[in-house]
Amino acid sequence: MKLAITGSSGLLGSTLTGMAEERGVPAHSLDRGALTAMGLVAAREQLRTLGADTLVHCAANTDVEWCEQNAQACMRDNVGLTEFLLNVCAPLGIKFVFISSTGIYGNYQDRPFTDHDAVHPTTVHHASKWQAEQVVMALNAAPLVVRTGWLFGGAASMKKNFVANRIREARGCGGTMQSDQSQWGNPTYTLDLAHHLLRFIEAGLVGTFNCVNAGPATRFDYVSRIVALAGEQVEVQPTPAAHFKRVAKVSHNEAAVCSKLEQFGLYDMPDWQESLAAYMKTLVKELDNE
Template sequence: MTILAVTGWGGMLGQAMTREIPPAQLRLLDWRLLEGGGAAACEAFAVLQPDWVIHCAAHTDVEQAERDPDTDYRANVALPARLAELCAQAGAGLVHVSSTGCYGAWKDTPYVETDRGQPTTVHHRHKLAGEQAVRQSGCRHIIVRTGWLFGGDAAGPKNFVWKRIIEARQTAQMASDTSQRGVPTNCTDLARQIVHLIEAGGQGLYNATAGGSASRYDYVAEIVRLAQIECRVVPGPAFPRLAPVSPNETAINQRLDDEGMNLMRDWRDGLADYVADLLEAERCNG
């Protein structure tokens, strides 16, 4: 039986991972025990004895990373580096979740795994450095680049989909950015893909986003349509940002396709299921 330990189990992706892994195989690994390394980190591994660690914990505030790069570095470079070293020492594999933002802004078409990384923000430079640390550790690893994740409970502080539903219910018209493109990706779909990669013996770097692509405007308009709200979504300008985020964060799952392992659905299908779940939960909660 393969033992899978998950970090960041309280976040969107971490919650989805814990639902996808059978209880007998699931272990929870507190990333705070790993920060300082040393005896506490080694003891955590000794107790859990994981075959694979799925590292979902991360600092994801792209704007805050520009103001406080040290915090972002500790979370996205130093922490995965320590975790990778522990995995190498214990003979465990590591799934490291990264970002399609690592590719940067040098293409107008979707990125593939063989494209160079040329990130434009502090956060994405750190994500790329975290990937490099995992490779250099020598541990067995799978690096998954994804983006525009959605999922989790409505009350989640970063629940973009639910916030747009609430906003649309309170106004007759809302504007959304047409200039930035990415791939809205259901966390549950990504969790299933990660488990499948482990089971199928995947290794190295994979893009793992939903199928298709969308602008922020497309994304918001589809949320409002699926929620059946009488609100007009209109094209709007990009909102001011401190972080120079790439206007193109789209990607194609080329390696998953080539190796016959791509389970990721079109973004609209994943979003339709998620909006339906949110609305059903709202009805059940009164």
């Protein structure tokens, strides 16, 4: 196995790259801007030279609010780039692994979504991920789509580190902070997800699969647990979604179960609270040294 990884500076991509290196799996970081700038033929030659047999596409525009107001640019970033990379991979026979979102299912039920539930995205961002999924399944000979969500992990310095940002908020809030009591999801540790991705690739898995940590939670549950584990004496107040005045009509339910992975005997993700506690043992120390 020899990997090429886009988005290797992000939460998941950096974790996956580091884990692959620790396990002796060759992993090359791909700069999406440089690849598209060089054009299809040159990009294909670069990947041929690297000798990668699998491309894991972690890079994406994940700013849901920005995407809602910049739909064309969002589609270029999340669909156009994916199609470009698929065309790079196609004649080389490279397996394509696409990281999607459990947010694509939509807003039509309250129970966690299974892999077989219908997809009805409610935002531009999630519509772009759904379109990209369809392109992957149509154009790659051995496609793997992994739907995940509410990722946490990585260095405290990363801009999109949700857990680190909530701890900073708690330390500067003056004693109270607010969190959405109505939105559900599965907080998912990048270390757990990266471990599963490597297992999937080794097993030759193809198809579309949910992959999240066990146990649904509201944003309020999640933030409350972060604050408690950080030892901050802060009251987290459950707050209705309308208070946050979001532009994007994000689904109230992004929670999922991994029924297909369980059926295939490939699922052993821990409960999210267990993984969050393990992650925060090192994260809080990082924050204390800022």
